[in-house]
Amino acid sequence: MALRIRLARFGAKKRPYYRLVVTNNESPRDGKFLEIVGSYDPNQDPAAVTVKEELLALWMSRGATPTDTVASLLKKRGAPAAAASAD
Numbered sequence: 001m002a003l004r005i006r007l008a009r010f011g012a013k014k015r016p017y018y019r020l021v022v023t024n025n026e027s028p029r030d031g032k033f034l035e036i037v038g039s040y041d042p043n044q045d046p047a048a049v050t051v052k053e054e055l056l057a058l059w060m061s062r063g064a065t066p067t068d069t070v071a072s073l074l075k076k077r078g079a080p081a082a083a084a085s086a087d
Helices: 053-061 068-077 080-086
Strands: 003-012 015-024 035-041 048-051
Touching: 003 053, 003 068, 035 053, 048 068
Parallel strands: none
Antiparallel strands: 003 015, 015 035, 035 048
């Protein structure tokens, strides 16, 4: 089972809100997930990204890889686990 850290969309129409979730790579975008590791709110200025650092590090040590979008969000935020995944 390949694990991915990716965005799951929530919120109303034209008011998106995303959660950073750990999921099987075959699950649908808003489908079943294993755990929530953070959130991303693009409606705020600047966009708000919150991450549970301990959970992110735990899942990355278990082999979860972030998608390109999540990796760029983590890199902009300066998350320590993102530096390991960006290489």
